[in-house]
Amino acid sequence: xxxxxxxxxxxxxxxxxNQAHHFDTMDQQIEACKMGMWLFLATEVLLFAxxxxxxxxYRGNHPEVFHHASLFLDTKLGALNTVxxxxxxxxxxxxxxxxxxxxxxxxxxxxxxxxxxxxxFLVVKxxxxxxxxxxxxxxxxxxxxxxxxxxxxxxxxxxxxxxxxGATTQEYAVATPxxxxxxxxxxxxxxxxxxxxxxxxxxxxxxxxxxxxxxxPWVGSAEQVRxxxxxxxxxxxxxxxxxxxxxxGMGAIGWVLLRAAKGDFDGGYYLPVDLVxxxxxxVDLIWIYLFPLLYLIG
Amino acid sequence: MKDNYLTHSKGFLSWALTLDHKRxxxxxxxxxxxxxFVAGMLALVVRTELWAPDPTIISADRYNQAFTLHGAxxxxxxxxxxxxxxxxxxxxxxxxxxxxxxxxxxxLLSFYLWMLGGAIAVLSILSGGVDTGWTFxxxxxxxxxxxxxxMMATGVFILGFSxxxxxxxxxxxxxxxxxxGMTWFRLPLFLWAxxxxxxxxxxxxxxxxxxxxxxxxxxxMMIGIFNPKLGGDPVLFQHFFWFYSHxxxxxxxxxxxxxxxxxxxxxxxxELFGYKFIAFSSVAIAAFGFLVWGHHMFTSGQSTLMSMxxxxxxxxxxxxxxxxxxxxxxxMYKGSISFETPMLYALTFLFTFSIGGLTGIFLGALxxxxxxxxxxxxxxxxxxxxxxxxxxxxxxxxxxxxxKMTGKMYDEGPAKLACALVFIxxxxxxxxxxxxxxxxxxxxxxxxxxxxxxxxxxxxxxxxILAAAFFLMLFYLLKxxxxxxxxxxxxxxxxTLEWQCSSPPPHDNFSxxxxxxxxxxxSGMTYDPQxxxxxxxxxPAAQGAA
Numbered sequence: 001x002x003x004x005x006x007x008x009x010x011x012x013x014x015x016x017x018n019q020a021h022h023f024d025t026m027d028q029q030i031e032a033c034k035m036g037m038w039l040f041l042a043t044e045v046l047l048f049a050x051x052x053x054x055x056x057x058y059r060g061n062h063p064e065v066f067h068h069a070s071l072f073l074d075t076k077l078g079a080l081n082t083v084x085x086x087x088x089x090x091x092x093x094x095x096x097x098x099x100x101x102x103x104x105x106x107x108x109x110x111x112x113x114x115x116x117x118x119x120x121f122l123v124v125k126x127x128x129x130x131x132x133x134x135x136x137x138x139x140x141x142x143x144x145x146x147x148x149x150x151x152x153x154x155x156x157x158x159x160x161x162x163x164x165x166g167a168t169t170q171e172y173a174v175a176t177p178x179x180x181x182x183x184x185x186x187x188x189x190x191x192x193x194x195x196x197x198x199x200x201x202x203x204x205x206x207x208x209x210x211x212x213x214x215x216x217p218w219v220g221s222a223e224q225v226r227x228x229x230x231x232x233x234x235x236x237x238x239x240x241x242x243x244x245x246x247x248x249g250m251g252a253i254g255w256v257l258l259r260a261a262k263g264d265f266d267g268g269y270y271l272p273v274d275l276v277x278x279x280x281x282x283v284d285l286i287w288i289y290l291f292p293l294l295y296l297i298g
Numbered sequence: 299m300k301d302n303y304l305t306h307s308k309g310f311l312s313w314a315l316t317l318d319h320k321r322x323x324x325x326x327x328x329x330x331x332x333x334x335f336v337a338g339m340l341a342l343v344v345r346t347e348l349w350a351p352d353p354t355i356i357s358a359d360r361y362n363q364a365f366t367l368h369g370a371x372x373x374x375x376x377x378x379x380x381x382x383x384x385x386x387x388x389x390x391x392x393x394x395x396x397x398x399x400x401x402x403x404x405x406l407l408s409f410y411l412w413m414l415g416g417a418i419a420v421l422s423i424l425s426g427g428v429d430t431g432w433t434f435x436x437x438x439x440x441x442x443x444x445x446x447x448x449m450m451a452t453g454v455f456i457l458g459f460s461x462x463x464x465x466x467x468x469x470x471x472x473x474x475x476x477x478x479g480m481t482w483f484r485l486p487l488f489l490w491a492x493x494x495x496x497x498x499x500x501x502x503x504x505x506x507x508x509x510x511x512x513x514x515x516x517x518x519m520m521i522g523i524f525n526p527k528l529g530g531d532p533v534l535f536q537h538f539f540w541f542y543s544h545x546x547x548x549x550x551x552x553x554x555x556x557x558x559x560x561x562x563x564x565x566x567x568x569e570l571f572g573y574k575f576i577a578f579s580s581v582a583i584a585a586f587g588f589l590v591w592g593h594h595m596f597t598s599g600q601s602t603l604m605s606m607x608x609x610x611x612x613x614x615x616x617x618x619x620x621x622x623x624x625x626x627x628x629x630m631y632k633g634s635i636s637f638e639t640p641m642l643y644a645l646t647f648l649f650t651f652s653i654g655g656l657t658g659i660f661l662g663a664l665x666x667x668x669x670x671x672x673x674x675x676x677x678x679x680x681x682x683x684x685x686x687x688x689x690x691x692x693x694x695x696x697x698x699x700x701x702k703m704t705g706k707m708y709d710e711g712p713a714k715l716a717c718a719l720v721f722i723x724x725x726x727x728x729x730x731x732x733x734x735x736x737x738x739x740x741x742x743x744x745x746x747x748x749x750x751x752x753x754x755x756x757x758x759x760x761x762x763i764l765a766a767a768f769f770l771m772l773f774y775l776l777k778x779x780x781x782x783x784x785x786x787x788x789x790x791x792x793x794t795l796e797w798q799c800s801s802p803p804p805h806d807n808f809s810x811x812x813x814x815x816x817x818x819x820x821s822g823m824t825y826d827p828q829x830x831x832x833x834x835x836x837x838p839a840a841q842g843a844a
Contacts, residue, residue, distance in 0.1 A: 022397035022475075032400045032474040039466045043504045050508030050538060054523055057534055140520035140528050227529040233521035237512065 018269045030271055037275045041282050044245075048286055051238050055293060058234060062227050069231035071298040072137055074128055078295040081124045082287065088117025089284040092253075092277040099270035104260060107273070111257040114280065118250045125243055132232070139236050143229030235294055242290060245283045252276045302705065306805040317402035320803060322409050323388030324703060327696075329409075330380040333416065334689075337371035338768065340364050345727075345761040348754045351746050358744040362429035365742060369432030370450060374457050375416050377688050378546060381553035382464055382499070383412065385695050386492050388703055390468060392796040392807050393486050395814055396475040399467045408467070411460035419453025422446035431742060433539060436524040436532040440516050448517045455510040458503045461549070465499025468492055479814035483577070486794045486817045487563075487570065490577040491556025494584040498545045498552075502588070506542035509535065533598055540591035548587040550684055552580055554691020555622060558644050561694050562626045564792035565641035566633030569818040572625040579618035586615045596667050605664055612662035619655055623648065638790065639713040643694030646721050650686025654679060657732065672742075675735025678728045686724060693720070693771075700775070701789050705802040706782030707830075712774040719767035726760025786831025793820050797832075 016026045023029040059066045095110035131137075136144035256276045259265065265273065303320045313321055343364050347354045356364065387405065391398050399405050422428050426445030430438050439447045472485070472493050485493075513535070515521045522528030524535040563570045570576060592600060592608030626648065635641065657679040660666050670676060701707050734753040739746060746754070788797040796803070798812050823832045 020402075022402065028474060032470050035473060036401060036404075036466060036470045039469060039500055043462055043466070043500055046501060046504035047508050050505050050512075053538075054512070054534060057531065058523075061531070140522035140525075142520070229522055230529050233523055237515060237521060237523075241511075 016269070018271075033271055033275065037278055041278065044282055044286075048238075048241070051234070051241065052289070052293075055234050055238070058230055059297075062230065065227050066231055067298055069228045069235075070294060070296075072132075072135075073235070073295045074131070075295050077124050077128050078291050081121050082291050084117050084120045084124070085284045085287050088114045088121070089281050091117065092280045096270070096273055096277045099260075099265050099273040102266065102268055104263075104266060107265065108257060108260050111253055111260065115250060115253050115257065118246055118253065121246055122243065125239065132236075137232055138229070139233035140229050143232060145228075238290055238294065242283070242286055245286070249276075249280050249283045252279060300800060301804060302800065302802040303805050304705070304802055315406070317398070317406055318805065319387050319391050319399050319402065319405060320703075320807075322405050323384050323386070325409060326379065326387055326412070327384035327703075329412065329416070330376050330384055333371050333375040334380070336420075337368050337376060338765070340368035340371070342761060342765055344368060345758040347744070348746075349758050351748055351751060353744075359427075359429065361744045362742075363423070363427040366428050366431055367423065370419065370428070370454070372684075373432055373546075373550075374454050375412075375419065377550045377684060377692075378461060379412055379457070379464070381557070381688070381692055381695070382461075382468065382492060382495055382549070383408070385557070385692070385699060386464070386468065386495075386553060389699060389796055390489065390492055391471065391475070392799060392803060393489055393794050394472065394475060395477040395480055395795050395808070395812050396471060397806055397808075400470040400475055401467050404463050405467055408460045408463040411456055411463070415453045415456030415458075415460060417453070418456060419450050422449035422453065425449050433543070434510075434513060435539075436513070436516070436530075436535040437526055439513065440525045448514055451510045451514050451517075455507055455514070458507045458510070461499050462503045462507075465496035465503070468496035469500060472496075477811065477814060483574065484814060484817055485577070487559035487573070487576050487580075488553070488556035488794075491552045491559070491580045494580040495549050495552045497581075498549050498584050498587060502542045502545040502549075505538060506546075509538040509542065512538075533595070533600070536595050536598055537591070540594045541588075544591040544594065545584070545587040547680075547683070548583055550688045551691075552583060554647070554688050554695070555580065555583075557691045557695035557698070558626065558647050559622070560792070560794065561640050561644040561698060562629050563818050564698070564790050565638060565644070566630050566635050567791060567820045568629055568633040569816075569820075570625065571628035572621070573818070575621050576625050579621040582618040583615060586611065586618070590615060593662055593667070596664060597671050609662055609664045609667075613659065616655065616659060623652060623655075639708075639710060639717055640694045640698035640790070642714060642717045643690055643697065646717065647687060647690045647694065649721075650682055650690060650724065654682030654684075654686050657682065670735060672740055673735035674731040674739045674741055677741045678731035678735060681728045681731075686728075690720070690724075693717075698790065698792075699796075700778070701785030702796055702801050702803070704779060704782075705785050706778045707785050707789065708774050708778035708782060712770060716767045716770045716774070719763055719770065723760050723763030723765075723767055727757050727764060728760070730756045730760075783830070786826075786829040786833075788823070788832040789830065791820065791823055791825065791832040793818055793823070 019026045019029055023032065091110045091113040095107050095114060098104075098107040098110055136142070136146045138144070253276055256272050259272060303318055306318075313325065316322060343356065344361065347356055347361050347364075387399070423446065425448075428434075428444065428446040428450045430444060430447060434447060434451065438444070472489060476485075512521070512523050516524050516530075520528065522530045524530045524532055526532050559570060559576055590608060590612045592604055593612045596605050596609075637645075657675070661670060661676060661679055697708070697713060730753040734750050735741075737750070739750045739753070785801040787799070787801050789801075790797070794817050795812050795814070799808050822834050824835045825831075826833050
């Protein structure tokens with residue numbers, strides 16, 4: 001929180017220089033700051049709770065889309081990032097211990113390592129995001145899966161469970177719920193998906209154009225499933241907001257590192273280290289939920 | 299004059315960078331009342347336009363923008379921050395016996411976030427205006443031509459952070475900064491109400507934050523979560539919106555409920571009847587408030603079972619509310635009531651808020667709500683609760699703590715007249731709206747059937763009476779600053795801690811640590827005509843007046 005310096009050192013009261021004027025004792029101040037931090041973390045959880053709720057609703061409404069689309073996420077990179085964040089959370093906890101024991105050199109090293117973990121996470125995330133952008137695996141209207149010229153459009157490793165076995169083309173065309181979407185008025189907003197046949201709405205149902213070749217049975221390629229962009233919308237918002245929290249966390253860790261370098265924690269006062277580590281654990285924890293929910297549902 | 303928080307330091311920066319909760323509270327007061335003025339003017343424009351069915355003074359588009367801005371400014375810039383930000387900030391630490399809130403710098407940050415959010419929200423007028431109503435329902439708000447929505451949503455998003463930080467500050471302050479002797483059950487009931495409010499601010503506001511963020515992304519990047527054209531779910535927006543905005547109704551009403559508890563105790567000179575019941579009813583209202591949001595969506599296509607559950611839960615809110623009302627009445631019974639201006643507001647509150655609460659039962663009942671949904675009945679109901687409850691409670695608190703905040707007494711005569719005008723104007727404006735609503739006049743309409751004209755005209759006349767009352771109030775309050783009598787430390791004979799420090803309070807609130815006892819013990823005080831206020835029995839006479 002940082003408010004422990006509200007009145008700063010040297011106000012001539014003879015108490016701990018880190019103690020703010022309006023607190024009676026240092027213990028009271030530490031307890032108040034910790035409680036404030038926990039409440040703040042609760043608001044962070046609630047902020048993400050809205051996204052988890054949206055995730056639940058759409059996965060409930062479009063389970064097939066989620067299972068399908070998640071196959072385009074790189075599980076290995078996701079797992080690598082999980083390991084990186086867990087390790088950085090570990091170094092953050094260790095840094096608190098070092099601060100408690102007044103091992104300032106060790107504290108600084110551990111904070112640098114935590115910061116390195118955060119950077120590593122963002123680098124991996126950058127690689128993942130670039131791949132999504134190159135292949136047009138994006139949100140809403142910008143969803144336009146394509147071959148980028150170097151690599152073929154990504155194909156899922158295989159989605160046997162997703163094949164509508166035995167369904168004839170016609171049945172598929174009338175029965176799938178996501179076809180309703182094309183019944184909207186404004187055609188310009190709904191792009192005809194890649195290599196699919198053009199469709200038109202009649203009474204909210206979708207029929208192949210006259211003389212069009214028979215539709216390919218759906219085997220789970222992104223071009224042929226509608227509403228995939230919703231998954232990517234949720235994916236980008238969740239991981240983007242989480243990424244923003246990583247950036248804020250890096251700022252906080254950097255701030256604590258600077259204070260450690262200035263010698264602020266030499267006297268056994270380490271509350272800021274404690275609070276920043278708590279924040280970093282939350283950033284880690286949110287990722288622990290994001291990873292399986294986004295990457296491991298195929 | 300003794301050194302006080304107003305004279306402690308001088309210059310613009312000493313205010314702009316102050317960490318003193320009293321100065322921040324005063325800045326909030328000026329800022330939120332300024333918003334109230336702007337939004338009130340917009341209400342007058344809306345009411346004047348509705349004088350006749352056909353176009354009267356503004357075009358239909360301008361009319362839509364006027365009622366949207368009226369609602370958004372009143373809700374997000376005035377009534378949510380006004381009581382916690384202004385009165386809460388000023389009173390809470392003193393009432394508690396603390397030197398300040400737990401995080402003074404965060405408190406100042408809250409204020410500046412309020413300023414920033416407010417500026418951005420108001421600038422939305424320049425970027426095309428917002429005409430979606432204050433609820434920003436999708437897909438209406440996701441239509442490309444509604445340019446102002448992004449700016450308005452950004453402003454409200456920032457205001458949300460201001461509200462969260464204030465709530466967080468208050469929760470921690472009440473938990474950790476209570477002086478020795480101030481146990482939970484010695485907290486004045488305003489603090490219980492503020493505590494319950496702060497919990498809602500902390501727990502509900504993040505959800506509107508993410509909702510508005512998604513709305514902004516929906517508009518700027520077309521992510522498709524709420525936009526049905528892209529496969530999104532507009533009803534999900536309503537769920538998210540009301541998950542915050544219904545509890546937010548209790549952010550608006552709980553602190554005024556706490557103010558009324560203080561007023562009733564102070565002006566009946568009596569221990570509050572059923573202290574613990576009133577204290578817990580605040581927390582119960584906060585808790586139930588999270589479980590009733592679906593009653594805003596009876597016609598939005600949720601399942602009948604869900605609607606029935608939400609309807610039943612909605613009725614449960616009336617229990618803790620009734621507990622408060624009956625306990626206040628029991629306190630007044632055989633009390634020695636003195637009818638000074640704050641008490642008149644408390645009595646007005648009992649009348650108008652009860653009507654607001656009881657008409658809420660009509661709307662909470664599924665079948666009648668289908669008939670009354672989106673009519674003027676709803677408009678009348680929430681104005682009876684928000685204005686008849688929230689604003690009138692705030693005015694009571696403002697008149698009650700005005701001598702403490704400014705060190706000046708206002709004239710009782712014009713203040714009582716203004717209170718009477720508020721009462722008459724308010725009921726004239728809104729009572730007829732129940733009638734026309736039940737007869738089918740839809741809310742938010744620019745044009746209407748001529749058979750409703752007489753109701754609209756009565757309502758418009760009422761709004762002018764209200765405006766006159768507020769201008770009178772502005773006049774005598776400003777006059778008190780210039781020529782008002784020096785306020786004694788305890789002009790009302792109230793018993794809570796803030797009346798033990800001088801008026802206005804010193805920079806550190808208390809020169810000596812106050813003794814914390816029963817918050818509603820009136821036995822140790824005696825009226826001293828020389829200072830025009832009350833002093834502890836046995837204390838030297840004629841001390842407070844400087």
